[in-house]
Amino acid sequence: MIRHGLATAVLLIMSVSSVFTAEQSTGIIKGSVTIGGRSTGDAVVSIEGLPRQTIKASAANQAKAVIDQKELKFIPRVIAVVIGKTVDFPNNDKTFHNVFSNSEAKKFDLGLYPSGQSRNVNFDKPGVVKILCNVHPNMEAYVVVKEHPFFSVADARGNYTIKGAPVGKYRIEVWHPEYGVKSVPVELVRGDEVLTINVELKEK
């Protein structure tokens, strides 16, 4: 009986401390991405190597994701989403488009559709999905699908911010469609910490 009571007490303390951790121990990781000293957008910066339970407990941001088709381009060219997210592909050009992908993480074909119409795709597997158009071979975009919301896409100046980064040791991974992947080991020691990690990608 005593033993059982003790175990319950220990469990209680553990669950209280994990609630405390979830609420308090997050910080911000931010910085810039450069290639040969020049800042670059289109880079997805994410936290990788997190414990399974941190990924499971993370709340996905359910804001709508859109890749527009305008002036024969996909805009933006690179987005990152949490697994399960639906992305809209509105056609805001005068011409027809046919959005499709042959990527392992999501094979799909939206067919031809005219100006003013929109179709969508649900991204249900992690990975990089390269988006193309059957009509216009120069059109290209990327949807990077992640299992958790700890990521940020660098803006045109190369700046990124990952809010709500968990305390712990893991790595920051930068993915760029032309310049590959680079990992940097980091440690966020305490909640409320703002860690600056600048990443230089190798020039080709």
Ligand SMILES: [Cu+2]
């Ligand atoms: Cu097109």
